[in-house]
Amino acid sequence: MTNKELVLEFYDKVFNAHDLSDLGRYMREDYRQHSPEVADGREGFRAFAEGFFQLDPHMTIMAAAEDGDRDFVFFRCDFRANGGAAKVCDIYRVEDGMLAEHWDVIQPISADDAFNNGNGHF
Structure with a gap:
């Protein structure tokens, strides 16, 4: 598996x-996290995810790429519990076939967002 x-x-x-x-x-046990709201380690991710899942998130992957030990995932995240959404780019470092480190860039989006260029979020 790549x-x-x-x-x-x-x-x-x-x-x-x-x-x-x-x-x-x-995920490695010593998973390193660069999102301030998530603790390091597999159990830190688990604690975050248990709360996050209360929003009933669904990710629609728009693009994914691999560059050496870094993987980039660009997606729309819909929060079905509250109607919210976000545009996200997650970056992972993979080590020995497991997620070892994570960074993200998150932008909340709304149907009311105005675009000067007409291109939309995606």
């Missing part, structure tokens, strides 16, 4: 299925 395939399967099985039962298959 690093990109690993990341995409992680999104499908963990984020979209809201299933943390096989987290050890995807």
Whole structure:
């Protein structure tokens, strides 16, 4: 399995299925986190995800790319529990076939967002 395939399967099985039962298959125990609201480690991610899943998120992947040990995922995240949405780019470092480190860029989006150029978010 390529690093990109690993990341995409992680999104499908963990984020979209809201299933943390096989987290050890995807993520190193010493997973390093660069999002300020999420603690380091697999258990830090688990604690975050348990709360995050209350929003009933669904990720629609727009693009994914692999560059060495870095994988980039660009997606729309819809929060079905409250009608919110965000445009997100997640970056992962993969080590020995497992997620080892994470960075993200998040922009909330709304149907009311105005575009001077007419291009839209995606």
